[in-house]
Amino acid sequence: MxxxxxxxxxxxxxxxxxxxxxxxxxxxxxxxxxxxxxxxxxxxxxxxxxxxxxxxxxxxxxxxxxxxxxxxxxxxxxxxxxxxxxxxxxxxxxxxxxxxxxxxxxxxxxxxxxxxxxxxIDRKQVPALCGRCHSDPSFMRQFNPTLRTDQLSQYETSVHGKRLANGDTKVAICTDCHSVHDLRVPSDPASTVSPLNVANTCARCHADPNHMSGYKIPTNQFAEYNKSVHFQALVVRGDMSAPTCPTCHGNHAATPPGVASVTNVCSTCHVFQAQLFDSSPHKEPFASAGLPGCVTCHGNHGIVHPTDAFIGTGSEAVCIQCHTEGDIGYTIAAKIKQQLVQLETAIGGAEQILDSAERSGMEVSDAKLDLAQAKDALIKARVTIHGFNLNRVQADIKPGLESAAKDYDAGQKALAERNYRRIGLGVSLVAIALVLVGLRMYIKQIEG
Amino acid sequence: MTLAITDPDRENPSDPRSPSLARRRFAEILLGTGFLATAVAFVYPVLRYLIPPKASDLGSDSVLAGRVGELKPNSGKIFRFGSRPGLLVRTASGEYRAMSAICTHLSCTVQYRQDLHEVWCACHNGLYDLNGRNISGPPPRPLETFEVQVRGEDIYVRRLK
Amino acid sequence: MISLQNVRKWLDERLDWDDLIAPLREKAVPLHRLSHWYFLGGITLFLFAIQVLTGILLLLYYRPGANEAFESVQYIMTQVQFGWLIRSIHSWSANLMIFCAFAHMFSVLFLKAYRKPRELTWVSGVILLFLVMGFGFSGYLLPWNTLAFFATKVGTDIAGQVPGIGKPIMIFLRGGEEVTGATLTRFFGFHVAVLPGLMTLLVFVHLLLVQRTGISVPPKLEIEWKANPNAKREMKFFPNFLLRELIAWYVALGVLGVLAAIFPWNLGTKADPFSSAPAGIKPEWYFLFMFQTLKLIPAKVWFIDGEVVGVLLFAAIGMLWLLLPFFESDDPSRTKRWITGLTVFALAYVAGMSLYGHLAK
Incomplete structure (x- = not known):
């Protein structure tokens, strides 16, 4: 030795x-x-x-x-x-x-x-060299008992690992992502694989057209991701649990999720939507047509914040990608959209009247607090649409509409009270006018 | 040199039919009524203002969230904390916990789930533990927790300093 | 009526009432085509009285403190019966009072009413105007909303620019290095204790001086009336002028009522010291002409900081303004025309800059 x-x-x-x-x-x-x-x-x-x-x-x-x-x-x-x-x-x-x-x-x-x-160290040998320690549970336990030791075996199943085994040394090896000689733990914000940095690390190769020229995959994922709601959540709002590249692709076993598994991957966070989708009439036809579940409507890397325009039959609606006027899906899409619009309009109306009442100094904080129920209903309904079932959506919308109607009434009452106040003002102004006329007359009198 | 001023007492007060005197009385009555009416119009709002309102003071940092006995163990209720909803939970062991009821994800109102013994948001299946920590689902941050004080029969909740 | 006269008789026997109000009975107001400008001081005083009354009422529910101030004002606006009315009147009346005080000052300048022997009346009046602006500045912060918070930050920052004494003044005003709850407590103290005390004292001095020196007449008229005493026209202060003043007060009340009921003063959002300042933050309109001037001064004038130049300039102008009567001739026939010119310029400048500041982004 x-x-x-x-x-x-x-x-x-x-x-x-x-x-x-x-x-x-x-x-x-x-x-x-x-x-x-x-x-x-x-x-x-x-x-x-x-x-x-x-x-x-x-x-x-x-x-x-x-x-x-x-x-x-x-x-x-x-x-x-x-x-x-x-x-x-x-x-x-x-x-x-x-x-x-x-x-x-x-x-x-x-x-x-x-x-x-x-x-x-030859690039091809690096994973094995790292694995020498990192694949040994008894050894690793001395340093970090909870650290996994399956990175190497996972890597061998990844696209990177398989290509490396076939002699392609351009693919990512341990040190490409984790860096070398200044390798930090992923929880260190300066680490190349910390949640905020890992997308940049992947992009070093995947967004480089020269590097990727030999492979038949696009290089716009990073640019797309940076436009996505997930990027917003992670980088702009600082939500460290928001997804970045490895969340969906895996890290050591990095592979694109297949058509069949994409819904499962999304459902790790979007539980309700996935459950609803699985019970929806879309489940079967999507599977048989080879459409990748969630991605079909929401896209993959550039998932933007969905709006109500996604559903229905408008020009931005994703439904019309498949449904055409006259088929049942088209009709239901239009009806679901109409439900959402109805509740949103009702909430908007109630909010407007409550705001205008509040600006006039009226006490409407209770009604405003209640309006949260209607908003809850709308947010819930926006989840429920993933079941593509009109009755279910209606069941969510109805209590929201009732709540919004109640709050609108409260706003109207407050405005009625405001008018009552203005009448009070009118009466006071008449009294003031009376004094003014009286004073004028009195002055005229005493001055002859 | 004083001009343009007529002594009010210069007119003959003994002549009740004097037209100027009638006019003067009219002016006086008008003025008196006006003064009285405006006085009422000014004093009335002030008197109403002086009455303390029934609603609890929004400025206070502690609010009455409920009464002892109102909540069974392993249940929760929504109370009003200023202009926002709060959640008062009585745990299965009988302890009181209070936290903001606004989900940190999309501001839906959260609720206590008796089957899960946890705080749950119905909108996107967000879960919080009874310390308000986000433990599952989309919520990005824990719920703000409040301090609970039981004073006699009343349960007060106040913001932690 | 009998009983009222009895009360009066009873008081008279003890207080010598008639003697007490005798000066008022003798007091006369000169009558000429510009006489209506004499009402402005009285209207300002009336609005001050409204401020005192509504201010006391607001004190019943208001709580100073970063955690409570905003909520307590919200409480007054939404929970307390007619709270919206009291607060809106307080806010509107404050603005009208400052406007009337300015108008009063300019009317005094144009009518040259500050000349000997009324120099002290002028000096006390200008100090009163500064106090009124102090009221505005301190009161603006009390609801602890975003706009007020940042306006106060900027305002106290400007005070801190004065070389040497600026920094201590800023720390004194803020109650620390930053605008915090401590600033709010201080401003509350200034607004409800220090300033009202000083103001009441000075108003009393101001009125006493007006009473002692009588009401001024424009120089031209003074010469005319001196030459021909028969041309002199006057109106008794009590009751004739006072009744007319009463008309003005009632009109002011009506205007306040309409403004408060139809345009309630809004509250905005609660101040968050950690948020970034909203774009285009501006002070209240009565500070706007100074604010805009400071913005227009280049960053460096010669080798001194532009803002420092501006602040020093305004301090110097303020001092000179205070002493303006001492530059004026006491002979009505030889009044200084440049002072009139300066007044016209000052009015145009203040109005123009305020408007520019209001329209500027």
Missing amino acids: HWRPNNCGRAPSEPWRKRRQAEAVLAAELLPTGTATATSVVFYFVVFLLFLAPPSYAQTKDSCLDCHSALPDPLGVSREKFGHDIHKQTGLTCSSCHGGDPTNDDPDKAMSRQAGWKGK
Whole structure:
């Protein structure tokens, strides 16, 4: 054993010791077979120059960073950058992944094949290298007992993983998404895979037409997503539970959800809508026509905030994509729309009269509070439409209409009271006019 | 030099038929009625204003949410908290909890679900626990919770400072 | 009527009533074609009385404090019977009072009523105008709504621009570095205790001075009447002028009633110190001419901050305005024409800038 992971004082666990043998074999297999080239000559010269400067002693001997922190990209890794890395924080060092002997100041010896040095890890080998620890539940438990250890097996089922296995090295590997040398935990807001950053991380490849040129998928998903209601919820309103790319596609097993599963994916959050859809007359025909459930009307990446214009037979209505005038669906769509419009108009009317009463200083806060019921009914009905059943929608709309009518009455009463006040004002003005006339006459009298 | 002023007492007051005197009396009556009427018109609203209204004070940070005995264990009720609805819950163990009844998703009014022992929003199946934390469904934030005080027979709810 | 006279007799025996009101009986108001301008001071006083009365009534339900102020005003507007009327009258009357005070000032300027021996009346009057504006500024914040909150923020910020003393003044006004509930408590104190006390005292001084010096006549007329005492025309203050003033008061009442009932003063939304300021925030109309001027001054004048220049300029103008009578000749035939010119300019400037500020985005 020429190198060993530094566990930061932690006693290596039993399974870890058992694995060492296997790793030595693995390391041998991973060794790049290339020989020193002109670049390495330059490299060694730079390293030599650095050694002319008085050496700085780090707390623990790590000759890798001594040189590499001073090197330019792509070979440079600053201490600051590596300091952010979760692996560094839990005690791993460069040699944990790259091999070599960090205790040796002689670069030739530290980075010798004899010392187990692996150099740059081949892209194809990266998942396996990470999986060495991350697929070992007993090992991972020491650091984070709740962390899953199925990332590698999941990755192997993903589009990325399958293509990599077939020799396509352009696809995403662990380090592409999680970054390397400054890998942070996903809960760290600066992590490349934190909820707010992960879409940008995916977009680095998926929105790049050059990178994606060999694949038959579009590159507008990110732009579309940024227009979506989900982006609004996540980025604008700061709702960290709002969906971003991996929420629907999975992370390590990233794959587009199939036509059959799209409703299931949406239903993890939109429970009611999915239940209603499953019991709706659309379920069967959509399935047999190969239409992907929710996506058929709402789209996928660019899901905008739905409006009432989506339903019905108007020009923006999604129903008319399939239904034409005269068929039963067309009639029902029109009737459902009419129900929503009726309640919305009723609420608007009640709100208007209550507002105008309130502006006149009338007490209508009770009625305004009650109006929330009608609004609730409308919001509920907008969910219920996913069952595409007129009776169900009507059952939601009816109590809303009743509540709105009650509140409208309250508004009318308040306006009647306002008119009563204006009569009071009129009476007072008459009294004032009386005084004014009286005063004029009186002044005339006393002044002759 | 004073001009244009007639002493009110210069007219002959002993002559009741003097037309100017009749006019003057008319002016006086008119003026008196007017003063009286305006006084009533001004004093009446002020007197009404002085009567304290029955409705609870909106400015107060604590409101009467219910009475002891009104709620069975494992039930909830909506009360009015200022201009918004609040939810008072009596847990299965008999404790009182109070929180805003406005769902943080789309502002529907939430309700207590006896079968789930949880607070539920009917609009999009949002669930909150009895501490107001959003535990399932679309709600992005917890419900604002209030402090409950039982004073004698009355249950008061106030905003946490 | 008998009983009323008895009461009067009873009081007279104890207070020497007749002697007390004798000066009022002797008091006379000059009569000429500009006499109706004399009503303005009285109308302002009447509106102040309405402010005191409705203010006391509002105190019954109002609660100062960032958590309660808005809600308590809302409570007055919606729950208390006729609360909407009392609050709307208080707000409308405040605006009308400030308007009348300005109008009164300009009428005094045009009629040159500030000349010797009435310098002190003028000085007390200008201080009263400042107090009235202070009332407006402090009262505006009390409902604790968004507009008032940010207007106060901007207003106190401007006060903080004065070099040296500005910052301490701002902290004194705000009760801290920022506009908070502490500011509200302070403004409430100013509005209901400090300012009314000062105002009452000064109104008394102002009226006493008017009483002592009598009512001024425009210089031209003064010369004319001096030359020909027979041409002098006067009206008794009591009861003739007072009855006419009463007509003006009743008209003001009617106007207030109509405004309050048909255009109730709205409340807006509750102030949220953490929200961003709404676009196009403007002060109340009576500060608009100053506000707009400050906006028009370039950011840097020579090497000094533009806003500082503006604030200092207004402070200097305010001081000079206060001392205006001391630049005027006491000889009615040699009155300074430039002061009249300045008045015309000031009126045009204030009106024009207010209108510009109102229309500007």
